[in-house]
Amino acid sequence: MALSIADVKDAHGRIKPYIHCTPILHSSQLNTLLDCELLFKADNMQKVGAFKARGACNAVFSMEQDSLHRGVVTHSSGNHGAALAWAAAMRNTPCTVVMPNNAPQAKKDAVISYGATVVYCEPTMTAREGTVASLMQQSGASLVHPYDDDRIIAGQGTAALETLSQIEQPIDILMVPVGGGGLLGGSALVVKQSSGGNSTQVIGAEPEMANDAWQGYKSGVRVAKFVPNTIADGLRGTLGVRNFEIITEHVDDIFLTSEARIVEAMKLIWTRLKVVVEPSAAVPLAAIMDQPELFKGKRIAIILSGGNLDLDALPW
C-alpha cells in the first residue's frame, strides 16, 4: 500500500519520546531583506544535529528483536550514519556505516562517537552500494537505506508534521532541501494529505552541482547514476526510487541554486538566526535569494536540515 500521512503520524507516535520537538525561528530583519515571511524549523537542533534522527529512529524502533540481533548497516555521507548509530545504540544493536572518504571530519567523528563501526569507500553511489551489499552478506545485518525506505520517508515527514502543528496560520510554501528525497518526499505527503494542503506548495531546493533530482523531476525519468560535487555534503545522495515516485506525484517544483549562493545564505542564517547550520540546510534560502520576486509577500516555512560541519574549515 502506498505510503501516506497516516504512516508519518504512526512514525511520530513511535519516535516522539526520543527526539526533540525543535523550535520555529524567525528574523524580522531577514523578512524585511527578502520581503516575505520566513519560518525556520530548526532541525539542526534535532538529536544528532539533523532531521535524520527522525527516520533512523523510526526504522530501528520498527524492527523486530531477532533482526536487531544481527545488526543494521547503511551508507551515508554523514548525518544518516550518525542518526542510525544513535538509534541503534538505544536498542543495543550493532551498527556499521559505509561513508564516502570525502565526508567532513565532524560527521565521521560523530558516527564513531555514537559507537558505530565506519567503513570508508569511494564517493560514488556504486561504491557505497557495493560495499553495503558485501557487508550485509558477511554479517546478515539489515540495510537501513538513508532515504529509499518507507520507514525513513515516514520518519523524515515528522519534521513537516510538527511544523504544521507549531505554526498558527497556514503557509503558502514549504521548502526543503533535496538529496536522496527522504525529507522532501515525507514533507510532500504530509502537506498534500493535510486538510487544506492543496493551497500550500511544496518545493524542493537542490544545488546545481548535484541536480539529479531536478533532472529527474523535469524529465520524468529518474537519474540513477550521478557524481555530485557540491559543498552541500548532505545532498550528495542520488534521488531514490520510492522518493522519485512520491516527489513526482506530490511536489510542486524543484529549484536549483549555486555554490556561492549556498555559502551566502548559510552565513546569513548564522548571522541573523544565530544558529549553526551546515551548507545543505541553507539551500532553500539560497534558492529564495536567487529569485526573491517569486516569493514576495509569501509565508514560507523552511526546514533547516542539519548543523553538523567542521568549525575549523568554514567556507568563508
Next chain:
Amino acid sequence: MALSIADVKDAHGRIKPYIHCTPILHSSQLNTLLDCELLFKADNMQKVGAFKARGACNAVFSMEQDSLHRGVVTHSSGNHGAALAWAAAMRNTPCTVVMPNNAPQAKKDAVISYGATVVYCEPTMTAREGTVASLMQQSGASLVHPYDDDRIIAGQGTAALETLSQIEQPIDILMVPVGGGGLLGGSALVVKQSSGGNSTQVIGAEPEMANDAWQGYKSGVRVAKFVPNTIADGLRGTLGVRNFEIITEHVDDIFLTSEARIVEAMKLIWTRLKVVVEPSAAVPLAAIMDQPELFKGKRIAIILSGGNLDLDALPW
C-alpha cells in the same frame, strides 16, 4: 526605594510585546561530558542578538515623551548600543552611541543599521564617560547607561524571570556572565526574591582578564578604574555602583576563567547546541569546565548573553 523583583515584573509587562521569549536549549552529550544538567537560555536569539534588548527596551519605554524628543545617548562596546538604537527607533527618538574603537565590526555595523549615530573613543571607561558627558551637554539627550541604571537592571532581570517560568523543576544554580553587572544584578534579584529562591545559588562568571567584578566582590570595595583586555568584548565594562550593591547583597559567588577556556567553551556551545554565541556568552560554561567537580550532579541554568560577532574573525 531599593530595586526588587516587582520592578523586574513591571519591566516584563512593559517590554513583552517587543522582545522574544527565547527558548531553553540543552544537549545530552554536553550533560554527559560535564556530569551535570545544563539548561541554556538562548538570549543570543533575542532581538538585536543579545539580552541587552530587554534593558534598553525597558528604559526607552519608561521615558516621557518630552525627554524622548531630546534623544538618548549611551556608551557601549556593542550590544547595548545596538539595543538602544533598536528601542529608540521604535519610539522615533534620536540615538547616539559612544563606542570604543576596538569594538568588533559586526557590533559597530549593527548600531549603525538600527539608525543610530556612532561616535568612537579610546577603549577606557574614562574616555567613554567623558565623551558621553560632552554629547549630553551639546544635545540635551538623556543618558541610558549600559548597566548602572535601575531601568536597565530591571529589564535585564526579565531573562531570569522567563527562565524560571520556562523550566519545570527548580534549579540548583543560575550562572550568568558579569561585565557591568546589569544581567547578574537583575538575575540575582529575581532568583533570591522568588519563592524558594534561597535554595538556588546565583553565580557570576568573569574573564580573568577583566576581573574587576571579582576583585570588588571579594574585597568589598568596588573597582572603579580598570582596563580590561579580554576576547569577551561584551564584558569589558566596569561593574557599576548600583550593580555592585545588588551583587554584594544577593550573589553567592563569582568565578574567573581564562581566555583559552572561553574559546574552548564557545566552540563547544556552537558544536553541541548548534547556536552562534559570542565569547562573553561562553564564560559561564568555561567556568564550569574549569572545575567540573564543583558542579557535578547539579541542575544549572546559564543565560547565553549574546550572539553577535564577526564570522570572518573567529578565534579558532
